Each structure stands twice: as structure tokens, then as C-alpha cells.
Amino acid sequence: MNGLFDTIGALLPGLGTSLLLTAGSLVIGVPLGVISGQLLTSKHRIVRWPIITLVEIFRGFPALVTLYLVYFGLPVIDIVLTSTVSVFIAFGVTSGAYTSEIFRAAIRGVPKGQREAAAALALRPRQTFFLIVLPYAVRVAWAPLLGIAIITFQGTALAFAIGTKDLLGTGYSRGLADSDLLANLMAVGLLYLLVTSLLSYIEVLGIRRGKKALGRRTAALPVIDAVRMT
Amino acid sequence: MTVPQVLQGLGVTLELWLGSLALAIILAIPVALGRRSKNRFAYGFASLWVTIARGLPPTVWLFLLFFGVKFGPTATSPVIASIVGLGIVTSAYIGDSIRAGLESVEKGQWEACSALALSRPTTYLRVIGPQALPITLAATAAYAISLLKNTAIASIIGANDLVYYANTAVQLGSDAIVTFLFVGIIYLVFTIPVGFLARTIESRTGIAVSGA
Amino acid sequence: MNDLGVSTNLAHDDALTMSALRAHGILKSFGDRRVLNGIDVELAQGEHLAIIGPSGGGKSTFIRCLNLLELPDAGEIIVHGQPVWTPELAKTVDLRAHRKKIGMVFQQFNLFPTMSAIQNVSFAQVHTLRRSKEEANDRSKALLEQVGLGTHLGHRPTEMSGGQQQRVAIARALALDPEIMLFDEPTSAIDPEMRVEVLRVMKDLAASGMTMITVTHELRFAQEAAQEVIFLAGGVVAERGTPEQLFKHPENQRTRQFVNAVTGDLR
Numbered sequence: 138m139n140g141l142f143d144t145i146g147a148l149l150p151g152l153g154t155s156l157l158l159t160a161g162s163l164v165i166g167v168p169l170g171v172i173s174g175q176l177l178t179s180k181h182r183i184v185r186w187p188i189i190t191l192v193e194i195f196r197g198f199p200a201l202v203t204l205y206l207v208y209f210g211l212p213v214i215d216i217v218l219t220s221t222v223s224v225f226i227a228f229g230v231t232s233g234a235y236t237s238e239i240f241r242a243a244i245r246g247v248p249k250g251q252r253e254a255a256a257a258l259a260l261r262p263r264q265t266f267f268l269i270v271l272p273y274a275v276r277v278a279w280a281p282l283l284g285i286a287i288i289t290f291q292g293t294a295l296a297f298a299i300g301t302k303d304l305l306g307t308g309y310s311r312g313l314a315d316s317d318l319l320a321n322l323m324a325v326g327l328l329y330l331l332v333t334s335l336l337s338y339i340e341v342l343g344i345r346r347g348k349k350a351l352g353r354r355t356a357a358l359p360v361i362d363a364v365r366m367t
Numbered sequence: 368m369t370v371p372q373v374l375q376g377l378g379v380t381l382e383l384w385l386g387s388l389a390l391a392i393i394l395a396i397p398v399a400l401g402r403r404s405k406n407r408f409a410y411g412f413a414s415l416w417v418t419i420a421r422g423l424p425p426t427v428w429l430f431l432l433f434f435g436v437k438f439g440p441t442a443t444s445p446v447i448a449s450i451v452g453l454g455i456v457t458s459a460y461i462g463d464s465i466r467a468g469l470e471s472v473e474k475g476q477w478e479a480c481s482a483l484a485l486s487r488p489t490t491y492l493r494v495i496g497p498q499a500l501p502i503t504l505a506a507t508a509a510y511a512i513s514l515l516k517n518t519a520i521a522s523i524i525g526a527n528d529l530v531y532y533a534n535t536a537v538q539l540g541s542d543a544i545v546t547f548l549f550v551g552i553i554y555l556v557f558t559i560p561v562g563f564l565a566r567t568i569e570s571r572t573g574i575a576v577s578g579a
Numbered sequence: 580m581n582d583l584g585v586s587t588n589l590a591h592d593d594a595l596t597m598s599a600l601r602a603h604g605i606l607k608s609f610g611d612r613r614v615l616n617g618i619d620v621e622l623a624q625g626e627h628l629a630i631i632g633p634s635g636g637g638k639s640t641f642i643r644c645l646n647l648l649e650l651p652d653a654g655e656i657i658v659h660g661q662p663v664w665t666p667e668l669a670k671t672v673d674l675r676a677h678r679k680k681i682g683m684v685f686q687q688f689n690l691f692p693t694m695s696a697i698q699n700v701s702f703a704q705v706h707t708l709r710r711s712k713e714e715a716n717d718r719s720k721a722l723l724e725q726v727g728l729g730t731h732l733g734h735r736p737t738e739m740s741g742g743q744q745q746r747v748a749i750a751r752a753l754a755l756d757p758e759i760m761l762f763d764e765p766t767s768a769i770d771p772e773m774r775v776e777v778l779r780v781m782k783d784l785a786a787s788g789m790t791m792i793t794v795t796h797e798l799r800f801a802q803e804a805a806q807e808v809i810f811l812a813g814g815v816v817a818e819r820g821t822p823e824q825l826f827k828h829p830e831n832q833r834t835r836q837f838v839n840a841v842t843g844d845l846r
Contacts, residue, residue, distance in 0.1 A: 322434065479685065486707075
């Protein structure tokens with residue numbers, strides 16, 4: 138038992154790094170998703186199609202490939218980034234692609250009456266968006282967004298592939314040093330499990346309440362997880 | 368030349384994909400039945416399986432099976448470790464698709480089968496199954512896409528798939544942007560048709576599958 | 580004594596009195612809610628019994644106990660002299676064998692959506708009774724003609740009205756040659772103008788001598804087609820009698836209230 142606590146204690150810095158990577162990626166990804174989602178509601182094909190293309194690309198590429206593309210690819214055009222920043226960009230763009238659909242649905246779901254009321258009150262388009270539409274959309278979308286957060290959190294385990302000392306990386310190094318990879322990797326797994334379970338629980342509670350707001354027939358909760366794997 | 372070098376990995380990628388998909392489907396059936404079971408042990412075990420399978424990132428599963436476990440074929444072959452690891456993770460999701468499909472069938476259908484004294488296998492295979500299929504298939508298609516993308520992780524533990532060879536090519540001097548874009552597009556070639564399929568089923572049956 | 584250790588005199592007695600089905604002391608609770616509080620029913624061969632009563636009074640639960648879609652918590656069910664359900668038999672009861680003898684028609688029809696009318700009617704003949712496909716289809720055709728759907732053999736449920744679907748459901752249940760037919764609010768989910776066709780089929784069936792129990796809100800139908808009526812409320816048989824007795828001279832206050840409320844005035 139003591140060994141377990143020691144191990145977990147030693148892994149906490151790695152967990153912190155992973156959480157930081159997740160947060161940083163989402164800080165980039167969510168706003169990207171909002172912008173893309175809004176653009177996707179446009180009536181003009183010329184606006185929608187480039188976004189659709191980008192979204193399909195970044196949802197279609199394995200996250201690892203996107204990561205390598207950023208980390209190894211950008212130096213080719215003389216942009217050299219640290220592994221951490223590469224993770225932010227790669228996962229930012231990937232999570233942005235996934236969240237774009239969530240926001241598209243949420244923004245479209247805002248009742249027309251809300252916008253009409255804003256117009257009647259002579260609000261400018263930008264004000265309408267940030268003060269009326271966005272808050273409404275976020276209320277509806279936060280639960281699926283949590284799902285994306287969970288995927289991203291699990292996805293950051295890939296950061297180890299480019300040398301980041303995240304949770305997995307820390308556990309692996311320690312395991313090599315101690316010649317006990319099994320125990321360390323299991324502890325890594327346990328920590329991922331705890332964080333994931335906690336976030337999932339909150340997400341499920343939120344989805345039950347948000348289902349009505351999204352207004353589409355959803356074929357049971359787990360199907361929304363179709364997104365859950367990067 | 369990037370192209371032939373990278374494509375060497377296509378075979379292994381497909382092997383990883385189809386192998387873990389098959390394993391996932393096989394494991395998913397007891398998971399689905401367990402989650403619908405009134406038996407507390409069956410339900411508990413299935414739920415625990417789902418929690419652990421989904422609670423660990425696929426990357427961690429692969430590391431655990433290849434580096435952590437010291438005996439057996441998963442310790443020696445990165446491909447086998449990846450198939451088992453990805454199979455376990457995906458089985459939880461496909462199990463839920465099967466369960467969702469079964470639950471989407473009206474209760475009255477089950478009762479009609481009981482009232483007509485149909486056997487359990489007949490009930491599942493001839494009456495309920497066909498009705499559960501659209502939802503199950505659509506969701507499974509979506510997960511199959513995710514699975515294909517996840518096979519890239521196998522390259523980290525040494526499986527010689529597409530990404531592995533892409534990395535090799537870059538180390539040998541190929542342009543990184545071109546190479547990785549190329550690899551990405553190969554994945555797109557496979558995932559976009561399956562995505563269309565899932566979305567066609569979605570629009571035909573009016574049920575949301577690709578939640579995002 | 581027969582295999583079940585029951586005096587064969589019982590079967591003998593029932594055969595003499597031509598009792599098709601007897602249920603004694605049926606109790607059923609869902610969680611804390613006691614839905615059936617001791618129901619006794621006797622049904623003679625060829626008799627049509629109608630069960631009426633307010634929603635939640637236990638009518639559906641009771642009829643579903645009779646073909647063991649619900650399992651009673653206590654009581655016994657005897658069909659043609661053979662005990663089918665007792666608390667002791669509970670573990671060994673052969674549900675499928677029982678349901679071959681008792682057919683059920685549901686409020687929601689529950690036709691198989693991926694099959695045509697004739698396929699619906701043939702399916703269980705093939706898979707439950709192991710008839711050949713040809714034999715089953717012949718029988719299905721005959722039954723569908725009997726219920727007035729001879730021209731709709733290839734139609735899918737989605738292509739048929741509620742009244743048509745229910746008639747297919749009746750044919751489907753009859754296809755297994757049951758000894759007793761149960762109807763659980765067969766017309767409640769059908770638009771009023773289409774109920775007549777279903778009720779007509781049921782009346783013909785009763786007139787031809789089928790032993791039937793119908794849970795229904797159609798009091799006029801019960802009056803015209805049933806030999807005995809039971810008013811089920813609060814989980815007990817509040818009153819029973821012939822249609823004449825129950826509808827025109829109900830003894831129980833509740834019965835009178837119910838009948839008046841539903842029909843205005845049947846007199």
C-alpha cells in the first residue's frame with residue numbers, strides 16, 4: 138500500500154503536466170470551435186466549405202499524425218517549437234475540429250426569438266453574438282464539451298511520443314529506473330481512470346439535462362461517445 | 368521517395384484495424400448483454416469492464432500490455448499488444464452501441480415474441496436484432512473510424528504501420544510536412560467513406576449518431 | 580395422480596364443468612405498490628369474459644399474469660384442469676408451452692415491422708410450432724382472409740392503418756391455434772372510426788366459440804359480445820355479473836359511477 142502511495146505521489150507532477158497540456162489545448166481549441174461553429178451556420182457555401190474541409194481533415198487525421206506534423210513539420214518552414222507548444226497547437230486544432238460541430242448545433246439551436254429580441258433592442262451583431270447567442274449555446278453545449286475535454290486529456294498521453302514529461306512519460310521513466318514498469322504503468326492508468334471517471338460522471342449528469350435543449354433525437358447516451366476516441 | 372516507403376506500413380495498419388475491430392466486436396457482445404442483465408454480478412462486471420476500458424487512454428493500454436506485462440505474446444509483439452489493447456478499449460464502445468441498439472427496440476416487440484412463445488435465439492436473431500441493427504451499425508461505424516485513427520498509436524511501441532514508416536522516412540531525410548500530410552490523407556481515404564455511411568444512416572433513420 | 584402430483588380428479592372435474600381457466604387469489608405488487616389484491620376468476624369453455632374498470636385498477640396487469648408475461652406473487656392459475664402456475668411450480672413452469680395454448684393481442688399491436696402481414700402471421704407458426712413454410716403460409720392466408728385482409732398479404736405494418744394492423748395481430752395470435760385468447764385493450768390505440776372492424780372480428784371470434792378474455796373500455800362491445808363482465812378496481816373484483824346485471828343494475832356504487840361516466844347512459 139505504501140508503495141502505491143509513493144508511486145502516485147511521484148507521478149503527480151506528471152499528472153499536473155498532462156492537465157496543463159489539456160487546459161492549454163482547450164484554451165486554443167474551444168475558441169476555434171466557437172468560431173468554426175459560427176461560420177458553419179452561415180448560409181453561404183463559400184464560407185462553410187473551407188471550414189468543413191478543415192474540420193474533416195483535422196478530425197480525419199489521427200491526432201498523433203497532426204502532432205508529428207506540427208512538431209516535425211513546422212521546422213521545415215523555420216518554425217521550431219518546444220514539444221509542449223507543439224502539443225498545444227496540435228491538440229488545439231484537433232479539439233477545435235471536434236468542438237466545431239458541437240457549437241454549430243448549439244448555435245443553430247438558439248431560438249430565433251432571442252436574436253429578434255436583440256435586434257429589437259438595437260444590439261450590434263457582435264454584441265448579439267457574445268452577449269446572447271454564445272451564453273445560450275454554452276449552456277447547451279458544456280456537457281458534450283466536457284466529453285471533448287476527456288478525449289483531449291486522454292489524447293495528451295501521446296505527448297510522450299515527442300518527449301514531453303507528461304503523466305505517461307513520468308511513469309514510464311520511473312518504471313525504467315525502478316525496473317518495475319508494470320506497477321508504474323498501472324499507477325499511471327489508475328490516475329487517468331480517476332480523472333476520466335470524475336469528468337465522465339459530471340458529463341453524464343450534464344447530458345441528461347442538456348438533451349432536451351439540443352433538440353435532436355439522440356440514440357442513447359453512449360452514442361455521443363462516438364466522438365470520444367481521437 | 369516518400370510514397371513507396373510509407374505505404375509499406377499499410378498492411379500492418381489494416382491488420383491492426385481489422386484485428387482489433389474483430390476482437391472488439393467479440394468482446395462487446397458479453398459487455399452489452401451484461402449491461403442489460405438483471406443479474407448483479409453480470410451487470411457489475413460488465414460495468415467495471417467498461418469503466419476501466421474507457422478510463423485508460425489507448426496509449427496507456429498499449430504501454431501496459433507491451434512493456435508492463437512480461438509474459439505472453441503481448442509482451443513480445445507490438446502488433447499483438449496493440450490489437451489486444453485497442454480491442455479492449457473499443458469493445459466498451461461497441462458494447463454500448465449494441466446495448467443502445469437493443470434498447471431502441473420497443474418493449475412491445477419483446478412481449479410479442481414472448482406471447483408467441485418464440486425461443487430466445489429466434490427472438491434475438493430474427494426479430495429484435497434486425498430492428499436494433501441501424502443504430503448499432505451506425506454507432507459501430509463511427510467507432511470503427513476512431514479505431515482506425517487510434518492504430519497510429521501502435522507506432523509508438525514499435526509496430527511497423529503507416530506512421531512508423533512515415534517517421535522512418537522523415538528521419539532519413541524526407542520532407543516532414545509532405546510525408547505526414549501524405550500519411551494523414553491515407554487515413555482520410557479510409558475514414559471519409561465510412562463517415563458518409565454513418566451519416567447516411569443518421570439522416571435515413573433520423574437518429575443522431577455522430578454527436579460531434 | 581398425474582406427473583404433477585395433482586389429483587387427476589381435478590382435470591376430470593374441470594372437464595365435466597367445462598372450465599377452461601381458473602385463477603385464484605392472484606396477488607401482484609410492483610415494488611411497494613400492490614396492484615392486484617386477490618383476484619378470482621373462472622372462465623368456462625367457449626365463454627367470453629370482459630374486464631372493465633378505471634386505469635390503474637389492475638386490468639392489464641391481471642390479463643398479463645394469465646399468460647405469464649407478469650409473474651404473480653401469489654395465487655394459482657389452472658388451465659383445463661392442469662395447474663399452470665402455483666408458487667411451487669414457479670421455478671419449473673414451461674412458459675413457452677403455456678403461451679402456445681394462450682394467445683395474446685396487445686394494445687400496441689406489436690407487429691414485427693420488418694415483415695409483411697403474411698410473414699408476421701407465419702413467423703411463429705414456423706419458429707414456435709415448427710410448421711413448414713408452405714403449411715404456415717396457407718394457414719396465414721386463410722386467417723388473413725377471415726379477418727378481412729386477404730388483399731393485404733404483402734403489406735408492411737407501416738402501410739396499414741391501426742385497425743388493419745390489429746386484425747393482423749389477431750390473425751397472428753390465432754395462427755398458433757390457442758385454446759384461449761386474451762385481448763389487452765385491443766382498440767384503445769386505434770382511431771375511433773377504425774375500431775368497428777376490429778370489434779367485429781372479435782365478436783365473430785367469440786360467436787364461433789373461442790374462449791376469450793377482453794380488457795376493454797368499449798362497454799357497448801362488452802354488452803353485446805360478452806357473457807360475463809368483471810369490474811376491476813383497486814386491485815380487486817369490485818363486481819361481477821352478466822352484462823345485463825352490471826350495466827343496467829350495478830350493485831356497487833363505484834361500478835355505477837364508472838359505467839355512467841364512460842357511457843353517459845347505456846340504458
